Structure formats: C-alpha cells, structure tokens
Amino acid sequence: MGDTVIRGGNKKEIIKCETQFHEITYRATKSNVLLETFSRLVDKFQWFRGLALSVPGAALSSLAQHKNAGAYGKERP
Known part of the structure; x- marks a missing residue:
C-alpha cells in the first residue's frame, strides 16, 4: 500500500500512512507509556511531517527505511 500511496503523490495520504505505520510499531511494543507519548x-x-515529505525523494526514502526496519506490510498484532 505504501508504494501506491507514494506514487499517487497525495501528501495527506502519505502522512496518514506514515502515522499508521508508527502507531502499529508502537502498539507492537505493548508499552502503554510509548503509545500514550506517541498519541500526545x-x-x-x-x-x-508535511514539510519533511515535501522534500523531493523524502517519501520514497522513508518507505525504504520502513521496509528495512522489517515492519512494512506486516499485519497488526
């Protein structure tokens, strides 16, 4: 899904996916403190995020980093 969203170029959708990725990652830690901090x-x-993702190639770089982290594309726990 991330590849498709990035190719579409809709910054709001890219930010939404980025936020969902990090929320899933933080939930996977099962740390209420981390999740509450993230939420705040x-x-x-x-x-x-909008500013950073406006830099040419930033969204693709972010996606590559997420894939390298091994968490991209995995289902929610």
Whole structure:
C-alpha cells in the first residue's frame, strides 16, 4: 500500500500512512507509556511531517527505511 500511496503523490495520504505505520510499531511494543507519548505528540508533528515529505525523494526514502526496519506490510498484532 505504501508504494501506491507514494506514487499517487497525495501528501495527506502519505502522512496518514506514515502515522499508521508508527502507531502499529508502537502498539507492537505493548508499552502503554510509548503509545500514550506517541498519541500526545502525533498532532504536534503533523506539520513537520508535511514539510519533511515535501522534500523531493523524502517519501520514497522513508518507505525504504520502513521496509528495512522489517515492519512494512506486516499485519497488526
């Protein structure tokens, strides 16, 4: 799904997928502290994600990093 969203170029959808990826990752830790911290900060950093993903190639680079982390494409626990 990430590849398709990135090729589509819709920044809002890319940010949505990025946010979902990180939420899934944090939930997988089963750490309530980490998940609560993420939840409090996510809204504050949406503008920064938009800015960062505006850099040419940034979305593809982010996707590659997620794939290398081994978590891309896995189902929710």
